[in-house]
Amino acid sequence: AQKVTQAQTEISVVEKEDVTLDCVYETRDTTYYLFWYKQPPSGELVFLIRRNSFDEQNEISGRYSWNFQKSTSSFNFTITASQVVDSAVYFCALSAPMDSSYKLIFGSGTRLLVRP
Amino acid sequence: DVKVTQSSRYLVKRTGEKVFLECVQDMDHENMFWYRQDPGLGLRLIYFSYDVKMKEKGDIPEGYSVSREKKERFSLILESASTNQTSMYLCASVHRSSTYEQYFGPGTRLTVT
Numbered sequence: 001a002q003k004v005t006q007a008q009t010e011i012s013v014v015e016k017e018d019v020t021l022d023c024v025y026e027t028r029d030t031t032y033y034l035f036w037y038k039q040p041p042s043g044e045l046v047f048l049i050r051r052n053s054f055d056e057q058n059e060i061s062g063r064y065s066w067n068f069q070k071s072t073s074s075f076n077f078t079i080t081a082s083q084v085v086d087s088a089v090y091f092c093a094l095s096a097p098m099d100s101s102y103k104l105i106f107g108s109g110t111r112l113l114v115r116p
Numbered sequence: 117d118v119k120v121t122q123s124s125r126y127l128v129k130r131t132g133e134k135v136f137l138e139c140v141q142d143m144d145h146e147n148m149f150w151y152r153q154d155p156g157l158g159l160r161l162i163y164f165s166y167d168v169k170m171k172e173k174g175d176i177p178e179g180y181s182v183s184r185e186k187k188e189r190f191s192l193i194l195e196s197a198s199t200n201q202t203s204m205y206l207c208a209s210v211h212r213s214s215t216y217e218q219y220f221g222p223g224t225r226l227t228v229t
Contacts, residue, residue, distance in 0.1 A: 004158075006158075035216075042222065043222055043223040044221065044223065045206065045208075047218075050216065091158060095216045101164055102147045102166075102210045102212065102218075103161055103164055104149075104159075104161075104208075104218055106158040106160075107158055108158040
């Protein structure tokens with residue numbers, strides 16, 4: 001069975017602090033994709049990153065960085081020098097290419113509040 | 117840019133009413149999905165479709181049905197709305213040859229009273 005766990009329900013930080021959102025996944029597939037989506041107050045999910053299971057390189061995009069570790073089945077997301085505009089709900093998700101439905105399995109989300 | 121649109125942002129219906137939620141995508145995507153989002157539960161898959169007139173149940177299909185008469189349009193139907201169907205409903209689509217990135221609509225917040 002596939003499962004994604006985001007243990008942090010809500011995180012509150014002060015602007016300019018660094019914050020890490022945790023994501024742990026379970027799958028028996030050897031080939032899979034991992035995703036992070038952002039849901040701002042407007043409601044629409046915004047794609048942030050996709051990582052395939054064969055690429056364990058960490059990725060950095062501006063203030064965002066992702067740490068993928070197959071050994072611990074984790075795909076954590078760090079925001080450096082957080083800003084108020086980062087306040088949103090963040091979802092981690094998993095998909096398996098062998099599943100022809102292309103469906104995503106989502107975690108329960110982490111609500112991030114960045115205070116001025 | 118891919119665009120996924122949903123017919124309403126907010127909807128209020130009475131218990132027992134038949135409710136239609138419409139989703140349209142403009143990028144010729146084969147697969148389309150309906151999710152519902154509830155606090156603490158994340159997004160859960162209700163139904164998906166991989167072709168016109170084809171549909172598959174997701175994880176929580178009870179109380180819902182779907183229709184896909186045209187490739188660009190995927191409708192979610194609540195045959196007899198109940199209060200426990202009050203939720204945010206999100207539609208998504210994906211191109212089958214892509215790397216699984218789904219594109220989402222803005223969501224419909226449905227309240228059943």
